Amino acid sequence: MDKIKKLLTEQRSLEAQFNSRRHFIKDCTLGLGGLALGNFLNACTPGENNASAYMADRSLNPMASLPAPFLPKVKSVIYLHMVGAPSQLELFDYKPELAKLHNQPCPPSLLDSKKFAFIQGVPNMLGPQATFKKEGESGNWVSNHLPHFKKVIDEVAFLKAVHTDQFNHGPAQMLMHTGSPRNGRPSIGSWVTYGLGSENNNLPGFVVLTSRGTPDAGKSIWGSGFLPSVYQGVHCRSKGDPVLYLNDPKGVPRDLKKKVLASINDINYQEYQKFGDPEVLTRINQYEMAYRMQISVPEVMDIDKEPDAIKEMYGVKPGKEAFANNCLLARKMVEQGVRFVQLYDWGWDSHGASPGEALDSGFLRKCKETDRPVAALILDLKQRGLLDETLVVWGGEFGRTPMWENRLGIQNSPGRDHQGDAFTMWMAGGGIKKGAVHGKTDEIGYSGIEGRVSVHDIQATILHLLGFNHEQFTYDFQGRPFRLTDIAGSVINEILA
Amino acid sequence: MDFLFDLLGRFHPLVVHLPIGFLILGWMMWVFDRKAQKHQKIIRFAFFWGTLSTLIAVFTGTVQYVREGYPWEDVQGHLILGIATFLFSFLMYLKLKGFAIVDRFSQSFLGYALLMVLFITGHLGGNLTHGKDHLTAPLPDEFKEVLGLEVPARTLVLLPETHQDLPLYSGVIQPILDQKCVSCHNPKKTKGELLLHNLKGIMSGGEEGAIISLKKPEQSEMLRRIHLPKDEKKHMPPKAKIQLSKAEIKLIEKWISAGAPENKTIADLGFPTTLFTSFFPKDETGIYPDTILRPLDKGIIDSLVGMGLQVTPIFKTSSLLKISAINTPDFDDQKALILLKVLDHIVGLDLGQTQVTDAVFETLEQLKHLTVLKLNRTAISGDGIGKLSSLAYLKQINLVNSKFEGAHLEEMYVFPALEKVYLFGTPTQFTSIEIPDQYQSIFDKGDYKLEEEVEKKL
Numbered sequence: 039m040d041k042i043k044k045l046l047t048e049q050r051s052l053e054a055q056f057n058s059r060r061h062f063i064k065d066c067t068l069g070l071g072g073l074a075l076g077n078f079l080n081a082c083t084p085g086e087n088n089a090s091a092y093m094a095d096r097s098l099n100p101m102a103s104l105p106a107p108f109l110p111k112v113k114s115v116i117y118l119h120m121v122g123a124p125s126q127l128e129l130f131d132y133k134p135e136l137a138k139l140h141n142q143p144c145p146p147s148l149l150d151s152k153k154f155a156f157i158q159g160v161p162n163m164l165g166p167q168a169t170f171k172k173e174g175e176s177g178n179w180v181s182n183h184l185p186h187f188k189k190v191i192d193e194v195a196f197l198k199a200v201h202t203d204q205f206n207h208g209p210a211q212m213l214m215h216t217g218s219p220r221n222g223r224p225s226i227g228s229w230v231t232y233g234l235g236s237e238n239n240n241l242p243g244f245v246v247l248t249s250r251g252t253p254d255a256g257k258s259i260w261g262s263g264f265l266p267s268v269y270q271g272v273h274c275r276s277k278g279d280p281v282l283y284l285n286d287p288k289g290v291p292r293d294l295k296k297k298v299l300a301s302i303n304d305i306n307y308q309e310y311q312k313f314g315d316p317e318v319l320t321r322i323n324q325y326e327m328a329y330r331m332q333i334s335v336p337e338v339m340d341i342d343k344e345p346d347a348i349k350e351m352y353g354v355k356p357g358k359e360a361f362a363n364n365c366l367l368a369r370k371m372v373e374q375g376v377r378f379v380q381l382y383d384w385g386w387d388s389h390g391a392s393p394g395e396a397l398d399s400g401f402l403r404k405c406k407e408t409d410r411p412v413a414a415l416i417l418d419l420k421q422r423g424l425l426d427e428t429l430v431v432w433g434g435e436f437g438r439t440p441m442w443e444n445r446l447g448i449q450n451s452p453g454r455d456h457q458g459d460a461f462t463m464w465m466a467g468g469g470i471k472k473g474a475v476h477g478k479t480d481e482i483g484y485s486g487i488e489g490r491v492s493v494h495d496i497q498a499t500i501l502h503l504l505g506f507n508h509e510q511f512t513y514d515f516q517g518r519p520f521r522l523t524d525i526a527g528s529v530i531n532e533i534l535a
Numbered sequence: 536m537d538f539l540f541d542l543l544g545r546f547h548p549l550v551v552h553l554p555i556g557f558l559i560l561g562w563m564m565w566v567f568d569r570k571a572q573k574h575q576k577i578i579r580f581a582f583f584w585g586t587l588s589t590l591i592a593v594f595t596g597t598v599q600y601v602r603e604g605y606p607w608e609d610v611q612g613h614l615i616l617g618i619a620t621f622l623f624s625f626l627m628y629l630k631l632k633g634f635a636i637v638d639r640f641s642q643s644f645l646g647y648a649l650l651m652v653l654f655i656t657g658h659l660g661g662n663l664t665h666g667k668d669h670l671t672a673p674l675p676d677e678f679k680e681v682l683g684l685e686v687p688a689r690t691l692v693l694l695p696e697t698h699q700d701l702p703l704y705s706g707v708i709q710p711i712l713d714q715k716c717v718s719c720h721n722p723k724k725t726k727g728e729l730l731l732h733n734l735k736g737i738m739s740g741g742e743e744g745a746i747i748s749l750k751k752p753e754q755s756e757m758l759r760r761i762h763l764p765k766d767e768k769k770h771m772p773p774k775a776k777i778q779l780s781k782a783e784i785k786l787i788e789k790w791i792s793a794g795a796p797e798n799k800t801i802a803d804l805g806f807p808t809t810l811f812t813s814f815f816p817k818d819e820t821g822i823y824p825d826t827i828l829r830p831l832d833k834g835i836i837d838s839l840v841g842m843g844l845q846v847t848p849i850f851k852t853s854s855l856l857k858i859s860a861i862n863t864p865d866f867d868d869q870k871a872l873i874l875l876k877v878l879d880h881i882v883g884l885d886l887g888q889t890q891v892t893d894a895v896f897e898t899l900e901q902l903k904h905l906t907v908l909k910l911n912r913t914a915i916s917g918d919g920i921g922k923l924s925s926l927a928y929l930k931q932i933n934l935v936n937s938k939f940e941g942a943h944l945e946e947m948y949v950f951p952a953l954e955k956v957y958l959f960g961t962p963t964q965f966t967s968i969e970i971p972d973q974y975q976s977i978f979d980k981g982d983y984k985l986e987e988e989v990e991k992k993l
Contacts, residue, residue: 105848109821186985237845239862351985375861413985421981422911423933423957505850531813 096235100268100319101243101327103235106505111469112429113237114372115230115500116379118365118412119214121253122207122387123434124404125454126462127483128397131198132170132179135481136440140165144441148484154439155205155456156389161444163482167397167452176473183405186413192473193416193425194466195533199477199486202436202458202493207254207387210435210458213493215259215380217522224263224513225271226497227378229522230504232262232269233511237375240334242272242327244378245371247364251384260380264515268320271380274367277359280339284332292332299325338374341366351414365411369418372428383408386434389443390453397452416466429467429503431496437461440482460486463496469503469535476532494527502529544599548664551592555657557585558624562650565631575631582628589621605663613659620656623649690714693814699802704734707801707811708790711783712737715772734797752792761787782813820855823882824904824928828854835876842866842873849882855904857883868894878902887911887933893918900925909933917943924949935981936960941968948974955979 096102127133141162149160168181173188178196180187204210209219216223224232227244236243246260253259260271274280286295303322310318341354341363349356352366361383368379385404387395394400412432419425438454438461460479466472477489498508501522508527512519561581568574596617600610627645630637637645661669671679691710693701701707712731718724720731720741729746730736740746746757761784763770772778779787790796793804801811818825831854839846843863849855858874858881860866867890874881881902886895887909893916899905900922906929915937923929930952941963947953948971959981970978 103845103847105851105853107851109819109823109850109853111821189983189985237859237861347982347984351983375859410985417983417985421957421959421979421983422935423909423931423955423979426931 098319100266100316100323101231101236101239103237104233106234107507107510108505110505111503112427112467113234113504114375114377114379114424114428115227115504116368116372116381116415116428116430117226118381118408118430118432119211119253119383120386120404120408120432120434121211121251121382121384122395123210123436123438123456123461124386125388125397125401125438126198126460127166127438127440127454128168128183128401129181129405130179130196130462130464131460131479131483132181133166133440133479133481133483136163136483137165139163139482148441153205156443156445157439157441157455158444158446161439161441163440164442164452164454167401174473176475178473178475183402184409186409190413190416190466193420194464195470195472195474195476197463197465197476197489197491197496197530197533199460199479199488199490200433200437200463200493200496201460201486201490205436205456205458207435207456209255210456211253211255211259214433214435214496215255216261216263217494217497217524221258222263223520224265224269224522225260225380226500226522227260227271227380228262228265228269229501229511230378232265232513233506234377234504236377238334240327240330241338241371241374241376242331243376244269244271244380245376246271246273246380246382247367248273248382249359249361249364249384253382253384264520265513266316266320268323271378274335274339275359277357280335281328281331284328284335286332296329299329334374338370339367341370344370348418351410351418353410353414361408362411362414365415366418369415369422369424372419372424373422388438388453389445389455390451391443391445393451395453396450397454399451419467425466426468429465429470429500431463431465431500433463433496434461437483440484457484459484460490465499465533471533471535474533476530489532491530492526494523495530497523498527499530499533502534540598541602543595544602547592547595547599550588550595551657551660553588554585554592554620554624555653557581557588558620558649558653561585562646565646579628579631582624582631586621586624586628589617589624593617593621609663613656613663616652616656616659619652620649623652691814692816693811695808695812695815698811698814699808700800702798702800703786703790703793703804703806704795704797704799707786707814709733711779711787715777715779715783718776719772734795738795747791747795749791749794752794753788755791758788758791780813782810786810820849820853822930823849823855823906826855826904828880830854831856831877831880839873839877842870844873846877854880855882856880857885859885860889861885861887864888865890868892868898871895871898874898875901879904881905882928883907885909887913889913891915893920896920896922899923903927905929907931907933910937911935913937916940917946921946921949923947924951926950926952928952930954931956933957934961939963941965944968944970944978947977953977957981 096104127136141164144161144163146160149157166181168183170179170181171188172178173180174191176192178191178194180191202210202213204213204219212221212223213219215225217226227246231243234243244260257273260273262268262270272281275282279285286292303325306318306322309315310322341349342356344366348366353362354360354366355362361381364381364383368381371379383404385395385400388397388401390396416425416430419428419430436456436458439457441454443453443455460483477491478487479485480487501508501511508521508523508529512521514520558581561578564574564578564581568578596614599605600614623645626637626640627649630640630642630645671682674682691707691714693707698706716731719726720729720736722730722732727741727743729741730739737747738745740756743756746755748755752758760769760771761779765774765778789806789810793799796804836846839858843860844866845859845862847857849857856877858877866886871886871891874884875898878901882904884899884902884905884907888911890913891910892914895915896919899908903926905926908923908929908931911933912935915934917934917939920943924946929950931954932947935957936959939958939961944963945968947956954977956978958978963980965978965980
């Protein structure tokens, strides 16, 4: 019996030791955590802007700014995506030969082994529905639909033979923004904020602005995929509340909200200490960010205070959701250190099936809506010394056919079907060779014959300008490293200065 | 039923490990027991199974060699020594059994020879599956040189100043070939009977004839092979090897088109510099000074960060810093003194939207590597900006929406490296100042306008 007693006492004291050790660690870490927490809750104080060591520490602030692996040419990106795929043949890719073939039946050789979204039977060719002129010192072509663009044409480098293997909007947009036509990958803005963080502690690093509707691929094209969700794009609205549910509910004063947040974050932080799940940090960070954004976002999102000359230059429509407003906002955000501003302008799907999507009506309205703001954005960035450190990318998700769409065998208004074999994109800003043209399409603008570049090439180039080697910039997920460009892509040196 | 043979052959990698284990164990017991001679039975047992499994290994290995098309020159050593392993272990077994036929060999000769042959066979087999350089690849280059192994060629670097004086062939083309072709086309290893280690070899061609056609340069076999799709068997360099870069291909093409000259320099041939830019040393610091500074103590950086400044190297491994006060709107002239703690390291400084005034120039003039200075939306009027004339690298000053006055413009004329000053939204009136022609392009007042009437035309 004595022996058993002895054993039991030993067991108990061992247990007690274990308990006290556990206790010690628990309390101690929470104590340390509390210290750090105190620091970062300070950042909550409105107006004071108490950025501290906490803000610069990645393990506590997933948005902390990080240096790029290589010397970057730009620190921000403004990506102008024309949702629906604008026709390259009416904007930048001048094809006089196509005009000669106007309304002649399409030779079967062009239709063999091709997949189309809508074309049925044998369509007629459709000549360019625009007149073209060489503009600027570079003498690059631009159509009469973009009268303001000529003013900035010398800042731009054209990619005339971009190709994609997707011919439907959703997958093509996914490929363009996440590197894969299927769901689940992080968007380019998420990759960039993951890699570089955000400069401004009071604004999100990756902002999304939409006009005239949401892209077909849905919000997943600014999602964070397998990256921690703190890196997903923050969708700001240019009409009404900039960010939904950002304002305090009625009857909740700001200092009460601060106390509530502090308590919630305290609990969340204990959770993080226990399990180390980065999603908990994401949550804390988002509460924090939302609190700070209550002050800073309305300020940045307020375009009314801009001088009249600027508002006129962009052609803004105060109080409305408009691409022009978004362009001005994009400039303001980049000025305030936002890393990646993604603009989506919906309505470029010019099939010709109805006037709204016909090349002689709806398309012209889209050109008019965007021409002035785009030119204004580049000029405004330039006069503020921001164009050298910002990359502006313009493009759709694919191009359009040189023939009529011929849906159900009928030619209504002039319109073109989807096609991914050749379309035009352009880039402007830091590190870009001004006035360069890379790539050439055949006589009717159907396929690239020189300098073809893929969607992954474009992503590789954007990452290169931000200081990444796209082949080394990876994230481990499901047992293997993933990259934005998957297993493809090479930097388009031809358009780099 | 042929597949059974294939399947059998595939068991070779499994089976080979048995004789290695059995024979080494047997050998160890044999050495251990050579004095006492107490365990002969179990030692014979080990050598019996060692011999038998060697036989199976040799058999499956031969089947695999015959059925799966391994080239004889790769397999020969492994196969022959494998058979030798079998013979030695069989003789060893007989010896241990006490058969008289093996009297001419001593037991120790058989034992040690067996071990050696076994090791070499195993090593050669490993080379077959893991590659010849499997063991040596991790060695440092100096070791490899001592051992006489192939050292990966260093990449070709040309200098912008001197590259034009180099002979195109010996200065550029041959180094490219040395890096990417010569490992298979040299006097020791001559694939396709082609030598590419010197001009004579290049000109004499390989087993299919000349590789360079001076009459129709673009149809040269060499270029045809280079341009074949990567997956084609005849594409060179082979898919698994390091490929030629676009710039290298272009230069080889140009060299052949020019008649594959031996001694002409790049200047003689009149090739533009753009062909060679990708071989120039990389400009890692871009617009920033090309200096390497001692990295700063973390404590110093932390003290700046603690003030709310954003402090980041211009790229990950650089010691040069970019500092931004974007998160500290209350940063002022007094607080700016902290910048002096890192005064040599600052190349980019953004004090925009802070409380700094003209007094800050006294601090800024000490930041000798400062290259880009941003003072947007500050109360800076420019009084004392002339102090910055001592900054040898200062290239860009952003004064957008500041209170900068035109009167101070001329103080900047003497800045040694100044390239751009952004003055949009300042009270500066360009009309009232005459800027000398040579400085016109430096100062940008912005105020760009888009035409109004275009809209009406639509």
